[in-house]
Amino acid sequence: MHEWSVADAVIRTVIDWADGKKIKVKKVVxxxxxxxxxxxEILKEAFDMMKKDSVLDEAELEVKFKDPKFKxxxxxxxxxxxxxxxxxxxxxxxxxxxxxxxxxxxxAPSFIKCPYCGSxxxxxxxxxxxxxxxxxxxxxxxxxxxxx
Amino acid sequence: MEPLRQLAKDKLAGxxxxxxxxxxxxxxxxxxxxxLALTMGGxxxxxxxxxxxxxPKLFGLEGKLHEVSKNGIEPFEIKTTKIVSxxxxxxxxxxxxxxxxxxxxxxxxxxxxxIDTNTxxxxxxxxLGDEILVLERITDFTPIVVTTPSKISKKVVxxxxxxxxxxxxxxxxxxxxxxxxxxxxxxxPFGEYEGFGLPIDxxxxxxxxxxxxxxxxxxxxxxxxxxxx
Numbered sequence: 001m002h003e004w005s006v007a008d009a010v011i012r013t014v015i016d017w018a019d020g021k022k023i024k025v026k027k028v029v030x031x032x033x034x035x036x037x038x039x040x041e042i043l044k045e046a047f048d049m050m051k052k053d054s055v056l057d058e059a060e061l062e063v064k065f066k067d068p069k070f071k072x073x074x075x076x077x078x079x080x081x082x083x084x085x086x087x088x089x090x091x092x093x094x095x096x097x098x099x100x101x102x103x104x105x106x107x108a109p110s111f112i113k114c115p116y117c118g119s120x121x122x123x124x125x126x127x128x129x130x131x132x133x134x135x136x137x138x139x140x141x142x143x144x145x146x147x148x
Numbered sequence: 149m150e151p152l153r154q155l156a157k158d159k160l161a162g163x164x165x166x167x168x169x170x171x172x173x174x175x176x177x178x179x180x181x182x183x184l185a186l187t188m189g190g191x192x193x194x195x196x197x198x199x200x201x202x203x204p205k206l207f208g209l210e211g212k213l214h215e216v217s218k219n220g221i222e223p224f225e226i227k228t229t230k231i232v233s234x235x236x237x238x239x240x241x242x243x244x245x246x247x248x249x250x251x252x253x254x255x256x257x258x259x260x261x262x263i264d265t266n267t268x269x270x271x272x273x274x275x276l277g278d279e280i281l282v283l284e285r286i287t288d289f290t291p292i293v294v295t296t297p298s299k300i301s302k303k304v305v306x307x308x309x310x311x312x313x314x315x316x317x318x319x320x321x322x323x324x325x326x327x328x329x330x331x332x333x334x335x336x337p338f339g340e341y342e343g344f345g346l347p348i349d350x351x352x353x354x355x356x357x358x359x360x361x362x363x364x365x366x367x368x369x370x371x372x373x374x375x376x377x
Contacts, residue, residue, distance in 0.1 A: 002216050002220070004220070005260045006151075008220075009151035012158050013150075016178060066221055067190060079241050098216050100238050102220075104252070104257075106248075107245070110238065110242065119171050120244050127249070127252070128150065128152075130150065131151055146247045
């Protein structure tokens with residue numbers, strides 16, 4: 001259900017960005033952290049329902065999952081999602097579908113410990129949900145706008 | 149592009165937003181936020197103190213999880229007050245986070261909340277940190293600064309006052325534990341103070357876990373304060 005809020009956020013952001021210009025948005029590429037386990041099907045369904053009568057009327061949503069890179073600030077070691085899979089699975093089994101990192105990937109350091117030294121002092125890259133690309137049609141020309 | 153920030157902005161657009169804050173810890177922000185929300189009625193109270201999460205403890209909501217609908221995180225409802233707290237996402241787990249993650253969590257909490265009241269009250273953690281910057285990015289809030297009459301509290305809170313004024317805000321000052329009402333005679337045990345004084349009422353302690361039932365002197369005085377907002 002949380003996917004509906006994500007779709008809402010994407011649509012509002014693109015509408016705000018388009019700022020009343022006479023463009024048609026053809027595609028939006030959304031980057032989401034892989035360990036949020038967003039349900040792409042629900043997300044797309046919500047996007048398609050909510051985009052109607054807006055600049056996004058004809059837009060398709062593409063979701064790209066980003067695997068985070070973890071680095072422990074305590075011992076300096078880097079590790080991958082795979083190395084903390086057991087920890088993530090245990091949080092998922094405690095909370096079920098609506099588990100904390102599904103909502104807020106930035107909560108990861110509270111639930112994930114460094115597999116080498118056990119510290120929570122972890123930094124992650126690619127933890128934010130971002131709109132990475134928007135494809136628009138303006139005066140009959142299709143162009144891709146990359147977003148920071 | 150940060151879609152959550154846009155959603156958070158939109159959720160607060162057109163609403164009256166109050167931020168209960170203090171540079172000093174332990175001055176009673178959460179109790180005052182809760183009583184303000186209850187006294188005003190028809191408010192959404194959002195607990196931005198993502199580490200201590202005192203609001204759910206005050207209302208007896210510990211261990212309860214928020215429901216999630218197509219509208220987002222559904223607040224807990226007590227009387228006409230709607231309450232959102234990170235504790236409704238993480239249950240009774242501790243929350244330890246590097247700085248950058250804290251603002252991301254606060255922004256997400258606001259963005260995903262289902263807010264359908266015209267007034268929103270934020271209970272902020274102590275200090276001058278991410279919480280103020282997050283709010284500044286997304287809304288034009290009215291600061292309610294809480295202090296006590298102690299010298300150290302006033303000195304520390306002065307940092308926050310200076311900052312807020314530099315940012316063009318007109319903070320309202322609430323002085324908690326300012327005086328005792330002894331059969332109509334006002335006694336100020338800690339001396340004079342500047343701001344709107346709230347009385348000392350030890351009976352509040354009995355209402356921790358059921359603050360919604362408190363109808364004592366502090367709440368009465370807050371009614372007057374609300375008129376001045």
